[in-house]
Amino acid sequence: MFPYDPTLLAALQRMPQSVGDVIQTIQTINSICIDGDGLKWFNWLYLQVTEAIETRVASGGLTDPAWLAELDVQFARLYFGALGSTLSGQPTPGCWRALVERRNHAAIARIQFALAGINAHINHDLPRAIVDTCQVTATAPQMGSTQYNDYLALNSTLDSVIESAKEMLHVRLLGEALPVASHLEDSVAAWKIGAAREAAWQNAEVLWHLRQVPTLSRTFMDSLDGLTTVASKALLVAAPSGSERERPGSETG
Numbered sequence: 001m002f003p004y005d006p007t008l009l010a011a012l013q014r015m016p017q018s019v020g021d022v023i024q025t026i027q028t029i030n031s032i033c034i035d036g037d038g039l040k041w042f043n044w045l046y047l048q049v050t051e052a053i054e055t056r057v058a059s060g061g062l063t064d065p066a067w068l069a070e071l072d073v074q075f076a077r078l079y080f081g082a083l084g085s086t087l088s089g090q091p092t093p094g095c096w097r098a099l100v101e102r103r104n105h106a107a108i109a110r111i112q113f114a115l116a117g118i119n120a121h122i123n124h125d126l127p128r129a130i131v132d133t134c135q136v137t138a139t140a141p142q143m144g145s146t147q148y149n150d151y152l153a154l155n156s157t158l159d160s161v162i163e164s165a166k167e168m169l170h171v172r173l174l175g176e177a178l179p180v181a182s183h184l185e186d187s188v189a190a191w192k193i194g195a196a197r198e199a200a201w202q203n204a205e206v207l208w209h210l211r212q213v214p215t216l217s218r219t220f221m222d223s224l225d226g227l228t229t230v231a232s233k234a235l236l237v238a239a240p241s242g243s244e245r246e247r248p249g250s251e252t253g
Contacts (some may be wrong), residue, residue, distance in 0.1 A: 009084060012029075052158065071129060095225055111165065
């Protein structure tokens with residue numbers, strides 16, 4: 001879709017082993033993508049989120065920061081893997097295809113691409129990342145656990161990053177102003193990261209109990225992908241231009 005896609009694909013070949021590796025790969029993706037690529041704006045937001053998490057973990061006050069750091073790595077691997085699969089024409093979750101297939105649609109706002117990516121990553125990928133992290137660290141996803149409490153402690157930090165991005169990215173893909181009022185305001189306002197992360201943890205607990213039954217686990221993830229894809233497509237409906245909003249007979253008086 002973009003001439004630099006092979007370069008993007010090459011940048012994704014090495015899976016990260018640390019949070020530093022994650023940030024380096026995200027920065028590389030951002031340096032490759034042009035402003036007219038919707039992927040850039042999700043990736044930009046993901047960089048802000050990852051750097052905020054790194055700072056929060058390093059600042060202390062968390063009980064198991066090593067667990068959160070491992071979650072960050074496992075989480076990023078799923079994004080890089082999904083992007084690599086899409087770019088190479090391999091099977092990819094529909095929630096990620098929805099974003100990548102529309103990444104050159106200039107009428108869509110930057111914040112829509114950013115939130116569609118966050119939607120796919122949290123609602124689809126995060127439950128699996130939590131399970132993968134628990135398997136690596138010999139823990140289990142349980143509400144009320146040390147890991148759960150640390151996980152929730154990040155919500156205020158992440159919410160601040162997302163709210164700031166909603167303001168900064170509220171323009172069309174190429175930078176043009178959006179209509180004063182459209183469906184976009186409702187869609188953006190309705191998306192809350194805290195609620196999405198809470199649902200992701202609950203889904204991780206379900207997935208944890210299904211991990212010994214691969215067929216049920218796959219069915220669960222397929223269902224989750226279906227629901228997340230619907231949300232991503234809704235987030236990526238372009239706001240109409242001013243002329244499109246003016247319909248015959250709409251005048252009053």
